Amino acid sequence: xxxxxxxxxxxxxxxxxxxxxxxxxxxxxxxxxxxxxxxxxxxxxxxxxxxxxxxxxxxxxxxxxxxxxxxxxxxxxxxxxxxxxxxxxxxxxxxx
Amino acid sequence: xxxxxxxxxxxxxxxxxxxxxxxxxxxxxxxxxxxxxxxxxxxxxxxxxxxxxxxxxxxxxxxxxxxxxxxxxxxxxxxxxxxxxxxxxxxxxxxxxxxxxxxxxxxxxxxxxxxxxxxxxxxxxxxxxxxxxxxxxxxxxxxxxxxxxxxxxxxxxxxxxxxxxxxxxxxxxxxxxxxxxxxxxxxxxxxxxxxxxxxxxxxxxxxxxxxxxxxxxxxxxxxxxxxxxxxxxxxxxxxxxxxxxxxxxxxxxxxxxxxxxxxxxxxxxxxxxxxxxxxxxxxxxxxxxxxxxxxxxxxxxxxxxxxxxxxxxxxxxxxxxxxxxxxxxxxxxxxxxxxxxxxxxxxxxxxxxxxxxxxxxxxxxxxxxxxxxxxxxxxxxxxxxxxxxxxxxxxxxxxxxxxxxxxxxxxxxxxxxxxxxxxxxxxxxxxxxxxxxxxxxxxxxxxxxxxxxxxxxxxxxxxxxxxxxxxxxxxxxxxxxxxxxxxxxxxxxxxxxxxxxxxxxxxxxx
Amino acid sequence: xxxxxxxxxxxxxxxxxxxxxxxxxxxxxxxxxxxxxxxxxxxxxxxxxxxxxxxxxxxxxxxxxxxxxxxxxxxxxxxxxxxxxxxxxxxxxxxxxxxxxxxxxxxxxxxxxxxxxxxx
Numbered sequence: 074x075x076x077x078x079x080x081x082x083x084x085x086x087x088x089x090x091x092x093x094x095x096x097x098x099x100x101x102x103x104x105x106x107x108x109x110x111x112x113x114x115x116x117x118x119x120x121x122x123x124x125x126x127x128x129x130x131x132x133x134x135x136x137x138x139x140x141x142x143x144x145x146x147x148x149x150x151x152x153x154x155x156x157x158x159x160x161x162x163x164x165x166x167x168x169x
Numbered sequence: 170x171x172x173x174x175x176x177x178x179x180x181x182x183x184x185x186x187x188x189x190x191x192x193x194x195x196x197x198x199x200x201x202x203x204x205x206x207x208x209x210x211x212x213x214x215x216x217x218x219x220x221x222x223x224x225x226x227x228x229x230x231x232x233x234x235x236x237x238x239x240x241x242x243x244x245x246x247x248x249x250x251x252x253x254x255x256x257x258x259x260x261x262x263x264x265x266x267x268x269x270x271x272x273x274x275x276x277x278x279x280x281x282x283x284x285x286x287x288x289x290x291x292x293x294x295x296x297x298x299x300x301x302x303x304x305x306x307x308x309x310x311x312x313x314x315x316x317x318x319x320x321x322x323x324x325x326x327x328x329x330x331x332x333x334x335x336x337x338x339x340x341x342x343x344x345x346x347x348x349x350x351x352x353x354x355x356x357x358x359x360x361x362x363x364x365x366x367x368x369x370x371x372x373x374x375x376x377x378x379x380x381x382x383x384x385x386x387x388x389x390x391x392x393x394x395x396x397x398x399x400x401x402x403x404x405x406x407x408x409x410x411x412x413x414x415x416x417x418x419x420x421x422x423x424x425x426x427x428x429x430x431x432x433x434x435x436x437x438x439x440x441x442x443x444x445x446x447x448x449x450x451x452x453x454x455x456x457x458x459x460x461x462x463x464x465x466x467x468x469x470x471x472x473x474x475x476x477x478x479x480x481x482x483x484x485x486x487x488x489x490x491x492x493x494x495x496x497x498x499x500x501x502x503x504x505x506x507x508x509x510x511x512x513x514x515x516x517x518x519x520x521x522x523x524x525x526x527x528x529x530x531x532x533x534x535x536x537x538x539x540x541x542x543x544x545x546x547x548x549x550x551x552x553x554x555x556x557x558x559x560x561x562x563x564x565x566x567x568x569x570x571x572x573x574x575x576x577x578x579x580x581x582x583x584x585x586x587x588x589x590x591x592x593x594x595x596x597x598x599x600x601x602x603x604x605x606x607x608x609x610x611x612x613x614x615x616x617x618x619x620x621x622x623x624x625x626x627x628x629x630x631x632x633x634x635x636x637x638x639x640x641x642x643x644x645x646x647x648x649x650x651x652x653x654x655x656x657x658x659x660x661x662x663x664x665x666x667x668x669x670x671x672x673x674x675x676x677x678x679x
Numbered sequence: 680x681x682x683x684x685x686x687x688x689x690x691x692x693x694x695x696x697x698x699x700x701x702x703x704x705x706x707x708x709x710x711x712x713x714x715x716x717x718x719x720x721x722x723x724x725x726x727x728x729x730x731x732x733x734x735x736x737x738x739x740x741x742x743x744x745x746x747x748x749x750x751x752x753x754x755x756x757x758x759x760x761x762x763x764x765x766x767x768x769x770x771x772x773x774x775x776x777x778x779x780x781x782x783x784x785x786x787x788x789x790x791x792x793x794x795x796x797x798x799x
Contacts, residue, residue: 075478080381082400107461108388108396109381136183136229139237140244142407143384143400144377146475148418148482149226149411153183160482213683359683510716545798549714552799556743567719567740570706570782578717588797590708590718592782594761600692601760601780603706616682621692628694628704631722 076113077147077158083108087141093124109143117159187228195298209294213359216424220297223419227408234306245401252394253324262390263458264667265658270322271331271521276348278318279339283352285311291360303412310405321398329663331520331654338520342647343626346576351445362434368413370438377471379449386457421486428487439491440608444575447508454505463537465501493608496584502538503587506546511580514565518640520649522658525554545587562657568627573602573620574609581605696779703779710786711797725773729766746790758784
């Protein structure tokens with residue numbers, strides 16, 4: 074399967090998000106460019122609310138991600154506790 | 170009397186809130202039949218059996234939308250004000266950089282406004298509340314992008330030329346017919362093709378190539394205002410990209426008969442979008458005084474690698490990579506050089522300046538394009554610089570032939586031969602039509618009725634519809650100031666002003 | 680195929696010849712001289728002799744190139760609308776079967792761009 078990817082702004086909050094992603098996704102590869110950071114990871118990558126809250130020192134609503142995001146690649150699955158990017162593994166299409 | 174148990178106040182989960190918004194608000198109409206209320210959902214041939222199957226993965230509700238968008242605006246306007254108060258334009262790397270902004274303001278910002286209109290329109294015409302709400306949010310986002318871009322760049326308009334009438338220029342200037350006709354092609358299609366073209370092919374597959382290098386480039390070149398509007402817009406873009414992927418999967422999952430229609434749209438809009446991005450390739454390789462990455466590198470990262478993963482994912486529906494993607498990859502080592510050559514040839518009719526790359530810049534180009542730059546393009550710059558040194562800066566005196574589909578001058582070469590122009594043609598109802606590539610020819614041949622209407626700027630000038638026969642007449646009609654906005658950067662009022670600022674800086678070191 | 684549309688969808692070609700006030704558009708391209716970034720478009724009366732196009736119009740288009748004055752026109756090879764072509768110099772464009780939106784490509788043997796580099 075290919076890599077999923079997320080790109081974040083190089084802001085204070087963005088930096089903590091990058092830290093949290095690296096902590097939760099050991100296979101993540103981080104590329105830093107002027108003003109932005111791109112993270113790639115084979116198959117899937119998750120952001121967990123708890124991990125972010127530990128770093129940011131306050132309650133964090135995952136929808137706040139909207140403020141730091143630049144780009145992403147992969148199918149998104151979001152609920153109250155995690156935000157996941159993944160390519161589907163050979164699931165068959167569900168034609169009705 | 171039984172006491173009522175106290176109402177338990179439980180916060181709704183993200184999924185529940187989204188479901189209330191997108192499932193509770195739609196209804197079956199009774200005063201008028203559904204197909205009268207939604208007249209555009211079936212004529213493209215796309216079959217939808219269950220609109221409820223639509224899921225927006227971000228599950229954004231209106232309260233959250235307003236909250237986060239307001240926060241983005243507050244952040245952006247704080248930066249714009251501080252940029253203006255601190256004369257931020259003095260901190261850019263070089264005034265040549267501003268020409269990238271001129272191209273952006275006249276070529277891209279009006280597209281944001283067109284996108285606003287397009288999404289407002291299709292949002293009205295989808296049956297399901299999920300896609301309607303996603304389109305409505307995007308329509309508001311796009312209007313915000315158009316406005317914030319104009320606000321941000323208005324600061325540069327106080328000092329630099331060519332930024333004074335972007336909206337008017339967008340409708341008239343020859344090279345701006347490229348982005349304009351691209352978007353009008355999309356807006357005049359049905360709602361499903363519109364979303365495939367703009368949300369999927371443009372936003373999902375290609376937009377990274379526009380915004381990410383452009384904004385990273387702005388940051389690298391000291392333009393904090395543009396970085397900020399760019400990222401403010403791009404934070405919406407991530408949501409738009411997700412809409413693009415969702416609409417594709419939704420169509421593909423609803424009916425097998427949708428697959429070939431969607432594939433054809435992906436083929437068409439990949440190629441149209443790729444041709445449009447030729448403008449970005451020259452911006453990256455030639456217009457940024459400090460460069461981030463080359464066009465070829467960006468194409469590898471954002472299309473070849475990211476596209477592989479995406480199209481592998483979509484292959485389970487029977488979707489393959491867009492037709493002619495391999496041609497785009499063959500062209501990556503020459504695209505920016507061919508496009509810059511077009512603008513170098515015709516800068517006397519453009520709203521921005523071009524110039525010869527410096528020796529250091531050519532060194533960078535040689536390193537990034539080891540197989541092509543020294544062989545094909547460095548010698549051409551040498552000729553042009555010798556001509557300029559003799560006071561005969563080269564301008565092409567004759568208007569170019571344009572491709573009927575993408576409307577770009579026919580400056581692209583054969584996929585396997587960078588020294589021979591690629592000519593393709595077709596006949597339709599006794600009339601000849603010409604194209605820059607197989608991609609553009611196929612698009613025409615599938616829907617010739619659409620493209621026989623192409624408003625080709627060169628032909629319009631020859632028909633006498635553009636203010637007159639001389640370059641000066643046409644530039645007046647474009648609202649360009651002859652001798653100020655056009656011609657080489659060398660000798661331009663922009664350059665004179667910038668050099669004065671630099672001299673002042675040197676005379677008064679802080 | 681045709682456009683999917685909600686009603687009748689037929690338009691006249693916007694670039695039909697009668698819109699050009701008696702001229703027709705002819706595209707010319709000097710091969711192996713890509714200092715000129717693209718083929719050029721010229722409005723020309725169909726009655727114009729081929730020789731007049733070469734001698735009075737094209738020099739204003741291509742004369743800035745140092746190879747231009749060295750061309751030996753008797754050795755030039757031509758393609759008209761993707762077919763090999765031998766122009767009759769004294770006949771008109773129309774008599775040479777050069778129509779509206781025809782493409783004329785020409786190769787100048789021995790002259791292949793500055794220092795023999797076809798992109799120059």
